[in-house]
Amino acid sequence: MSRMQYARIGSRLPARLRPLCWSLAAFGSAVLLHVDRLPIWISVFALGAGIARILLALRGAALPNAWLRVAIALALTLGVLAGFRTLNGLSAGSALLVAMGALKLLETRARRDDYVMLGVSLFLLLAACLDRQGLMRVPAYALQLWIDCAALGVIATPGALAGIRPPMKLAGRALACALPLALLMFLFFPRLSGAFWALPGSSQAVTGLSDEMSPGQIDELTVSDAPAFRVEFEGAIPPPRERYWRGPVLHSFDGTTWRRERGRYYLEPRVQFEGPAYRYRVTLEPHGHSWWYALESVVAAPDRRAQLTLDRRLVATHPVTSTVTYTATSHPRTVTHEPLSVLGRRYSLELPPGQNPRTLALATRLRAEAPGAGAYARAVLDYFVREGFEYTLTPPKLGSNAVDEFLFDTRRGFCGHYASAYATLMRAGGVPARVVTGYLGGEWNPLGQYFLVKQSDAHAWVEVWVDGRGWGRVDPTAVVAPERLRRGLYDLMPDAASFATRLARDNAWLAELVQTWDAVNTAWRQRVLQFGQSSQLALLEQLGFDSPRWQQLGVLLGSGLVLWLVWMAWQSRFWLRAARPDGLARAWRALGARYARAGLARGAAEAPLAYAARIGCARPDLAVEAAALASEYAGLRYGPAKDPGAVRRFTAKVRRLPRVPARNS
Amino acid sequence: MSDRLQQAIATLETIILGKPVQLRLAVACLLARGHLLIEDVPGVGKTTLAHALAQVFGLAWQRVQFTSDLLPADIIGVSVFDRSTQQFHFRKGPLFTQLILADEVNRASPKAQSALLEAMEERQVSTDVTTYRLPDPFFVVATQNPHEQAGTYALPESQLDRFLMRIRLGYPDATHERELLREGERRELLPQLAPVLDAEHVLALQAAVRSIHVSDALLDYLQSLIAHTRAHADIRIGLSPRAGQGLLRAAQAWTAICGRHAVLPDDVQAVFGAVAGHRLERRNSLDAADGLRLAGRVVEAVPIPA
Numbered sequence: 001m002s003r004m005q006y007a008r009i010g011s012r013l014p015a016r017l018r019p020l021c022w023s024l025a026a027f028g029s030a031v032l033l034h035v036d037r038l039p040i041w042i043s044v045f046a047l048g049a050g051i052a053r054i055l056l057a058l059r060g061a062a063l064p065n066a067w068l069r070v071a072i073a074l075a076l077t078l079g080v081l082a083g084f085r086t087l088n089g090l091s092a093g094s095a096l097l098v099a100m101g102a103l104k105l106l107e108t109r110a111r112r113d114d115y116v117m118l119g120v121s122l123f124l125l126l127a128a129c130l131d132r133q134g135l136m137r138v139p140a141y142a143l144q145l146w147i148d149c150a151a152l153g154v155i156a157t158p159g160a161l162a163g164i165r166p167p168m169k170l171a172g173r174a175l176a177c178a179l180p181l182a183l184l185m186f187l188f189f190p191r192l193s194g195a196f197w198a199l200p201g202s203s204q205a206v207t208g209l210s211d212e213m214s215p216g217q218i219d220e221l222t223v224s225d226a227p228a229f230r231v232e233f234e235g236a237i238p239p240p241r242e243r244y245w246r247g248p249v250l251h252s253f254d255g256t257t258w259r260r261e262r263g264r265y266y267l268e269p270r271v272q273f274e275g276p277a278y279r280y281r282v283t284l285e286p287h288g289h290s291w292w293y294a295l296e297s298v299v300a301a302p303d304r305r306a307q308l309t310l311d312r313r314l315v316a317t318h319p320v321t322s323t324v325t326y327t328a329t330s331h332p333r334t335v336t337h338e339p340l341s342v343l344g345r346r347y348s349l350e351l352p353p354g355q356n357p358r359t360l361a362l363a364t365r366l367r368a369e370a371p372g373a374g375a376y377a378r379a380v381l382d383y384f385v386r387e388g389f390e391y392t393l394t395p396p397k398l399g400s401n402a403v404d405e406f407l408f409d410t411r412r413g414f415c416g417h418y419a420s421a422y423a424t425l426m427r428a429g430g431v432p433a434r435v436v437t438g439y440l441g442g443e444w445n446p447l448g449q450y451f452l453v454k455q456s457d458a459h460a461w462v463e464v465w466v467d468g469r470g471w472g473r474v475d476p477t478a479v480v481a482p483e484r485l486r487r488g489l490y491d492l493m494p495d496a497a498s499f500a501t502r503l504a505r506d507n508a509w510l511a512e513l514v515q516t517w518d519a520v521n522t523a524w525r526q527r528v529l530q531f532g533q534s535s536q537l538a539l540l541e542q543l544g545f546d547s548p549r550w551q552q553l554g555v556l557l558g559s560g561l562v563l564w565l566v567w568m569a570w571q572s573r574f575w576l577r578a579a580r581p582d583g584l585a586r587a588w589r590a591l592g593a594r595y596a597r598a599g600l601a602r603g604a605a606e607a608p609l610a611y612a613a614r615i616g617c618a619r620p621d622l623a624v625e626a627a628a629l630a631s632e633y634a635g636l637r638y639g640p641a642k643d644p645g646a647v648r649r650f651t652a653k654v655r656r657l658p659r660v661p662a663r664n665s
Numbered sequence: 666m667s668d669r670l671q672q673a674i675a676t677l678e679t680i681i682l683g684k685p686v687q688l689r690l691a692v693a694c695l696l697a698r699g700h701l702l703i704e705d706v707p708g709v710g711k712t713t714l715a716h717a718l719a720q721v722f723g724l725a726w727q728r729v730q731f732t733s734d735l736l737p738a739d740i741i742g743v744s745v746f747d748r749s750t751q752q753f754h755f756r757k758g759p760l761f762t763q764l765i766l767a768d769e770v771n772r773a774s775p776k777a778q779s780a781l782l783e784a785m786e787e788r789q790v791s792t793d794v795t796t797y798r799l800p801d802p803f804f805v806v807a808t809q810n811p812h813e814q815a816g817t818y819a820l821p822e823s824q825l826d827r828f829l830m831r832i833r834l835g836y837p838d839a840t841h842e843r844e845l846l847r848e849g850e851r852r853e854l855l856p857q858l859a860p861v862l863d864a865e866h867v868l869a870l871q872a873a874v875r876s877i878h879v880s881d882a883l884l885d886y887l888q889s890l891i892a893h894t895r896a897h898a899d900i901r902i903g904l905s906p907r908a909g910q911g912l913l914r915a916a917q918a919w920t921a922i923c924g925r926h927a928v929l930p931d932d933v934q935a936v937f938g939a940v941a942g943h944r945l946e947r948r949n950s951l952d953a954a955d956g957l958r959l960a961g962r963v964v965e966a967v968p969i970p971a
Contacts, residue, residue: 162898604968607930639927640878 017057019158020108022151023117024050024169027101029144030124034094035515037131039083042095044413046102047077047488053105064106072103114155121148133526134264140570144170174245177571181564188557190550191533210438210459211248211289214257215416216398216406224455229284230522232450233402234327236348238278238295240441242332244461245293245453245471247310247438251347255355256402258420264347268310269338271470273297273331283325285528289318293438293559296473296585297332311434325530336470340432345593348432348465356403356424363428373466375429380425384418387411391481391537418476419460430467506591588633595626610633622660667924670870673721674922675860680851680858681710681842683717685833690939691718691806693918699829700785700805701944702770702943706812709834713852715766715806722859722867724763724802724857731773733816737780741790755792760784763800763864770807771817778883781805782824782944802867822902822946829911830936831943870921877917878927885970886930887913890937893967894945900959901946930969937964 016398031038031046047545056063063244066070076099077087084092101120108114125144144528154161154592161167207212227246278295290389292306306316314328328489340348351360366383370376388411398405403424408415413421419435426433440459442451461475536553545552592611593603600618602611618624636647672693677688683721691714694701703711712728719726729740742758759765760781767781784790785805790797807828808900827829837845862870887909895903905911913928915936920928942957 159898160898162896166896246686564882603965605965607934607969608932609929610934634929634931635927638880638929640880 017023018162019111019114020057021153021647023108023121024053024105025104026121026122026148026151028142029099029147030121030128031098031142033128033137034098034124034131036093037091038098041079041456042076042099042102042376046098049102051109053197063109069103072106073100073497076103089368090127090131090571094124094131097124097127102489111155111158113409114151115468116153118148118155121151126211133529137446138524146175149174167509177568180567181561183477184557184560186531186537188536188553188560190553190557191531191536207318207366207514209247209287209289211250211291211437212257213250213416213420213435213437215395215413215420215462216256225242226455227285227454227518228287228453228457229282229451230448230450231283231442232281234279234281236276238276238332242295243441243451244277244296244436244459244475245439245442246296246313246436247291247293248289248436249313249463250435250437251350253351253420253424253435254398255352256398258423260319261347265310266343266347267341268344269314269336269470271334271336273299273333274335275331275333277329279326279327279329281325282520283323285323286321288319288321290319291319292316292324292326294531295332297331297334299329299331302328304618318498318625323530325526330389334381334470337468339467340465345432345465348434349427350431351424351427356401356402358404358408359421359424360428363409363425366425367429370429373464374469376429376431377426377464377466377474380422380429381474381476384476385479388412389418389480391477415460419462422474423462426462426464434463436461436463440475442517445515445519445522447516448522450519450522452518511552550634583651584633584636584647587654588637591629591633591654591657594654594657594660595622600624608637666845667921669862669866670922671924676721676858676861677717680854681714682851684710684714684834687834688714689922690832690936691917693915693922693936694830694939695722695802695804696830696918696921697911697914698802698806699825699915700873701807702825702828702831703806703834704811704943705808705834706830707810708837710851711808711834712766712768713855714834715808716776716852716855717858718806720855720858721763721861723863724762724804724867725800725864726766727759727762728766728768729759730768731770731777731869733772733774735773735777738775740780741784741792744792751885752782755795755797757797760790761799762796763802764806765802767805767807769809771819771910773818776820778818778820778824782809782827785827785948787830801919802864803902804873822944824944825909827903828943830939831913832939874914874921877920879913879917880927882970883928883930883933884913886950886967887916887933889970890933890963893963895943898964899947900963902944904941906945907914908940908944912937915940934964 005206028050031043035043055061073230077096080092080096080099081087084095085094097142101117101124104120107119117437121144125141125148128144146168147652150167153167153170153174160195160497160634161170194488227526248260248506250260251264252259252261277299280295282293284292285538294314297312298308298314301314303326305318306314308317314326354662362383366379370379390412393414395417396410398410403421406413407425423433423435437460439453439457439459440461441457442453445452453598459475459477461473461477463471465471467592540552540556543556588608595601595615600615600636606614608630609627612623612626615626632650674689677692678685681688693701695718703714705711705792714724715728718724729735738758742756742761744753746752747754752946770778770781784799785803786799788799788803790799799878809817836842837842841856842910891904891912894900897903912933915934916928917931920926920938920955923932925932938957938960940965941960945956945959947955947959
């Protein structure tokens with residue numbers, strides 16, 4: 001068809017532009033996967049290059065020459081280098097790949113170039129998969145793969161696949177065929193422990209607790225709905241008052257800030273576990289620090305990835321930069337009959353000299369009235385209740401004598417204020433105390449059967465030492481705002497939550513939707529993303545292997561592979577038969593090659609007798625021979641009787657034929 | 666039997682000069698139990714061909730001139746009340762014959778057309794109470810004039826699909842035109858022509874055609890031809906399964922005419938244009954002659970599995 005006709009047809013896609021349009025579509029959608037991570041100028045360049053390429057193709061104009069392309073390539077490389085300060089790494093590499101892919105568009109002439117564009121698209125898809133693996137992105141990745149395969153089909157078979165539906169259908173079928181193989185590999189391909197594809201330096205933004213607490217410096221506590229970790233209990237679930245997830249323990253106080261002082265170790269007395277034990281599995285979101293969260297009095301380190309510290313915390317050997325899952329056992333109730341070590345007592349009583357004088361005076365007064373350490377602890381709690389303290393997320397800022405100002409002037413604060421003031425009062429009264437930060441509570445997800453602990457559940461409380469009993473938890477916030485413990489932060493301070501949170505809370509079905517989504521997402525991450533070595537071995541065990549080993553994985557993988565191949569062979573039996581030439585076909589081809597030397601090559605669509613007739617017309621001297629051979633071949637190929645002997649004789653005859661005599665012989 | 670067939674074809678060639686391929690296609694269409702559509706300008710011998718076929722193959726024949734006021738009853742027949750027996754009596758129309766020439770089929774109203782075309786498909790006619798079987802063999806040769814468009818009802822695709830083949834005769838070449846001019850009206854020779862075959866022979870030949878060997882290799886080729894028409898970007902609708910069956914049957918008939926015993930790709934290619942030409946339609950094209958070119962391109966594009 002001429003271009004005039006195309007102009008008339010207008011909306012229809014000219015056949016010669018089809019491969020280009022498909023590789024453009026594949027590349028464009030691959031760029032879309034990265035667009036929020038790319039510098040804007042690269043996206044604009046890619047868009048411009050795509051539009052320019054289409055316009056050039058429609059006009060049939062020449063592509064930009066080599067010098068211009070080299071210049072643009074250099075400029076792009078320098079641009080990426082300037083923006084990222086490197087060409088290495090996932091984000092810089094993806095940006096460079098997008099830029100160079102867009103440039104490559106401007107030199108797509110032959111089919112080979114379209115293949116290159118497809119390769120770039122697939123690589124961009126791979127990079128996107130490495131970058132983000134959220135469940136929300138899976139459909140986008142699948143669609144991208146689908147488009148890539150369809151584009152491959154269009155490019156590989158020019159003219160055969162028109163429109164959008166046929167190539168997508170073909171690609172869909174091919175992907176469906178490949179799906180069992182992908183599943184097989186996913187389940188049974190031996191996994192290395194540790195992700196070998198994990199890229200170094202993927203600095204994701206992490207939220208969570210730090211190992212410092214200075215409540216007076218914060219005048220507005222932001223309430224984030226981001227998940228901190230999820231917990232599944234095996235068996236009994238502890239009551240709400242036991243759901244204190246311990247994080248960093250803060251010993252040292254300089255009057256405003258509580259810190260976890262490094263290098264100050266002291267031997268903790270041995271504890272005896274009492275009461276019920278809870279066994280649970282925590283899936284911890286990355287927070288950039290090395291501590292893990294656990295319920296009070298964790299029994300032992302779950303595995304070699306973490307250690308149990310002297311103050312009964314779990315500390316991992318590496319900072320948590322990706323999601324980790326661990327199983328732990330805790331006894332909320334413990335008892336110690338041993339005394340606190342001298343060093344431990346000293347550290348737990350230390351107060352900055354000369355600060356918060358009014359607090360010290362109050363402590364002295366209350367301590368004098370109380371008969372013992374336990375009574376004193378209760379008396380201070382009573383003081384908080386009696387004096388009308390108020391729980392708020394927007395406390396006034398405090399100065400250098402933060403505890404004094406809080407206790408006697410402002411009397412408004414959140415958990416950090418209460419923990420800090422309470423621990424100070426305890427220490428001032430001669431009772432060893434330390435501040436513990438962590439999370440309180442968690443939201444039960446009935447669908448996934450787990451607790452979701454959010455950043456908004458962050459909490460701080462105090463542990464005080466009572467001789468004969470050991471460390472015991474006291475939560476001063478709980479007496480000021482009992483709701484905080486019972487029902488979580490939201491019910492206490494609905495206005496502090498974001499609009500989206502409030503919306504989700506106030507609509508029952510929306511809340512359910514949010515929970516469902518969280519459960520599905522959790523399942524995706526635990527079942528799919530974190531499917532590793534141990535999950536594989538567990539799967540083998542479920543399949544009935546007594547002591548799972550790698551060899552069995554290999555056997556399963558191999559046999560699955562064989563099954564899949566058989567299935568594929570069955571699926572494509574017509575194709576296979578056509579693809580493997582038998583002896584007769586080889587002889588027929590050889591015959592064609594023989595006449596081809598005389599300039600009479602057989603066309604792919606040329607029927608045998610017609611071919612012989614053409615040979616006869618062109619070379620009457622060959623007419624008889626060609627007609628006889630062609631009709632013998634036709635009889636063998638299309639005739640009723642399949643006599644292997646006849647085929648062999650024909651093959652041998654063709655092999656023995658002399659060269660085609662020259663025309664004038 | 667085969668000799669008789671060759672003799673019949675040779676006789677036909679003495680009447681229809683210079684059209685060996687079209688003539689054999691017409692015979693192939695008859696032997697494949699299909700129906701034939703001849704599309705050409707007037708005066709190139711459409712009627713003569715139909716008449717000659719009937720005469721040489723010894724078939725009873727009728728000619729119906731299709732006009733815009735033709736009614737279905739004019740073709741099928743009509744129930745008449747017989748006073749003496751006090752009963753309705755079906756008087757059979759011209760359709761009840763072995764070879765019917767439907768001249769200028771596109772001039773009749775769609776109602777009349779469909780009466781004919783349904784009879785072609787079912788090989789029977791249903792009136793109010795009774796179903797009458799049409800004679801066997803039953804062969805419809807329809808003609809239409811492609812250039813005369815005013816006041817005609819073009820056959821829709823679904824009806825076109827019922828014709829196994831569409832052929833064109835075309836003008837004779839110079840030698841044969843000279844011969845025509847010298848020897849005068851060919852139709853006058855027809856009554857003197859002795860039939861070479863009869864209806865029984867035709868039925869036997871039709872049965873023989875069905876049993877001609879078709880190998881898997883040939884079916885592969887046939888299927889890839891059909892698949893190509895369905896996947897081809899420029900073709901609006903590919904060949905239907907009915908068209909596929911017809912193509913195979915036509916190729917078998919062609920094989921029989923060539924005196925061979927197994928269908929070859931040559932045979933498929935020989936009939937492909939006639940079988941597929943009127944079924945293939947280019948996207949965005951109104952040119953009816955395009956189908957044949959499209960069919961030719963399909964044949965050229967599909968490799969024969971070696």
